[in-house]
Amino acid sequence: MYAEERHQAIAELVASRGRVAVTELASHFDVTTETVRRDLSQLERLKLLRRVHGGAVSMRSVTMLEAQLSDRDQAQAGEKERIARAAATLLPEGGCTLLLDAGSTTIRLAGQLPPTEQWTVITHAVPIAALLAPLPHVEVHLLPGRVRTATQAAVGHATVEAVRHLRADLAFVGTNGISVRHGLSTPDPEEAATKSAIVASAQRVVALTDASKVGQERTVRFAELEDVDVLVTDSGIEPADLKAFEAAGVEVLTA
Template structure:
């Protein structure tokens, strides 16, 4: 079977089944998982499927659903705890300035900040600010903007403008999706604008994302992999995905 014929068959099968994994497609068409991934990328560029973690779904049925903070906080909890703990090793020296993005994993990370390590912390996330407000070792700055109820984070022109005036040593960033083709992405354009400004304001970019985010693409890209220094994830990351990220120049830490 030629590549074009295989890809056409894959697209039709995904449309019929609703969702298929990379492994299932590999077995059905007797090709490697790497070949399947390339086929799915080609089909996605043609608008026939959308890649999701571990496989693909029909492009026509993939709705953009942004889960709320409480729902996300309850998903993959053990992995997020390990990721947050591992990220502590990436804290800059005492007296440094860090940016903390909104998100369930970054919130856990904030709760683990050592009480004997002095930091200047800037965040647009209301839950993180509330958590750190009483920490004596933290000089806390809450960024301005309109607070979204979904993420409980400030967004908008005022938030972006404030970030453009700042320079941080490290940003600890969340994301809804990570792929080599699309980079880091999120569903909401306002959230994406703030995340993009955070990336540009920091000397080092550290992404905290559990393995379920790797291989997923959300509509709005806010950073390329070339702008990412470290990805802290969990041991559930697919070996092929991890190698692709490493080949793209990202240091991957699996907790």
């Protein structure tokens, strides 16, 4: 089989299945995994698929990986409320400087900031800034950048550069997927770059995610597990996953 024929066959296979693994393709076409990776890179440049960790997904699948913020807010709403309340117990007495990532769970956490303390909140999320700006016990700093419709959060070079010049006591980040193998990940590269900068700019990092995202691997990794101090999730997490995260050095708090 010529390379062009293999490329067409791979593209058709990914389109029909939605996702395929490198090892599966190598076995199917009797070529090396290195050859498959080169094939996938060429097909990605042609926008026929999107490479992900260990394989590729169809472009249709990629567009479905990231729901709008309003849709995500309704999904697992009860779990997210409990996660936010549990995360609030990690807030230090006396207040501090917080970096708050965009997301349906982090906005719930923002509403949990005790009014008896003074807080400095740095965020790229427009809804979080709008929620906190009127409150006298919170000093809000909204980061610059282009606001994405899907997340209502600022992203881009200006956002990343602004975060890199900051140092916060505590960061709360959301994620579209988390696994021992792939770490924390999200579909959008610009969103990932901002999240990565947030993680790097905090002395302590807390990840907030409901159990449905555990084991999920999205296109772009923005943090390794070792970058996270605490994972706050709900009681739906599988015992095996909980043990795996703890073995990787992450403290897990279940709500």
